[in-house]
Amino acid sequence: MTYILPPLNALRAFEAAARHLSFKLAAHELHVTPAAVGQQVKSLEARLGVRLFDRLHKQLVLTEAGQAYLPQISDGFRRIASATAKLKPVGAALLQLGVHGNFDLRRLELAEFRSCHEEIGLRVLQPAGLAELTEGKIDVLIARGLGHHPGYRCDRVGDGSGLGDWLIAPAGTADCPEVASFRDWLRGLPAENSLAPHRRRVVGIVRS
Template identity: 35%
Template sequence: MRRRRLPFSQLRAFEAAARHRSFKVAAEELAVTPAAISHQVRELEAWLGVALFERRTRRVVPTEAAATLYPVLRQGFDAFAEALAQLRERTETASVTLSCTPAFASQWLLPRLTDFHAAHPDIDLRIHASEATLDLSRGACLAIRYGMGPYPEYEAVELAAERIALVASPSLALSGVEDLQGVRSIEFDWYCPSLGLPTWASWCRTAGCTPSALGPRLAFTDESHAIQAAIAGQGVALLGLTLVQDELARGVLAVPFGPSLPGLRYHLLRSPETQGNATLDRVAGWLREAFAAAASPEGGETLREARDVRRCRP
């Protein structure tokens, strides 16, 4: 059979669908619609003259023909990817894409980029700041993820465990829960509500008071905006201390009283396929060192202060 007649786009769609056993997940990987995946698979089935999937409710089951075809395609596409990656490493300048949330990029990463460029002037760093996850199997990519894990598809290194506390501008001169009625309680939308992160209700339960002790709400869709509002003295916010450790050190924010609550954990992720990539190793090493350096004695005092629970009055 002549290679120019091979249905490459249909084969690619089938390989992704067979690997995930889902047209929907395959469509997300290939940045097309599930209908497009289904159409391409049907074209391949018509071209071959055999059925490749049994269509069932919310899932697809590979047929015997698919089980024969899939391993061959998987090995072929893996070989293509490895060869292309090796060529890119030889011809491209040293570059790394780092995936993280917008709040982490603006609050933690950007203030430290000068140090990174000074330590690694030859590396082109691209920041992918988005709540959407990035496919780390494509190219030289790292990711900072905030969660509990596990991350079975990736190599994961824990960088820090988060604590969440009531944070406010010192200009508000807050000394206890009796002062909260006079200020707004700042909220923002978590990008993944299912993470089960602390809320004002859970903070009040731990502190021994009720949400009625709080003032009116001020809500944002973006965490960075909530942080800036707290700095401006617009109210009090429940914030992860990792993201505001620089503001705490400068004194533009403070933890006036407890309690603090456990948050999730920051992890550094990379694809196992990137083992031996010296550029990624250098960026990953810098991130680990930067997180370690951020755990300064002043930061430790802040965390201890936040964990010193001063009970709210009911």
């Protein structure tokens, strides 16, 4: 049996936008621009031949067709995620980490992280900055500077103020399992390796 399906990216864009009732929040979750989400939804509507949203002034509202479509699409994604989690294949979850150019990657003990988290496929892009994060080229970023970016969760490892190294992730995906696992890994690094001086395994997280 051949399944006739719309493009997966368009379905993901619709499902995220419908949950948030916002192209902007969906874009943060999917690591793309709001314009890209809007274009994906528009292409899906054209393919299906129905309007899924009413685009009112500064407001996104599901049409009757969109309301009927959303539960089925969300359930399908949940089933796929559940089936994948049960398999637990090596590298099933991909985490794309960006790091600023002056950071010494040896401090992260990435070989040990990969060994302890075989279910996560870790890729590293260096140098990387906020541009790569907002464009969806990476999932999480270690950046140098001040950790204040609207729409993003910014965690500073260790105490202190002013400039420092920050772990930055879109608010919509900041607590997904692979990002949370990496955040916990940073917290447990030895003091000489951690992003800020502190005692071993007593690293505080300051959330902006």
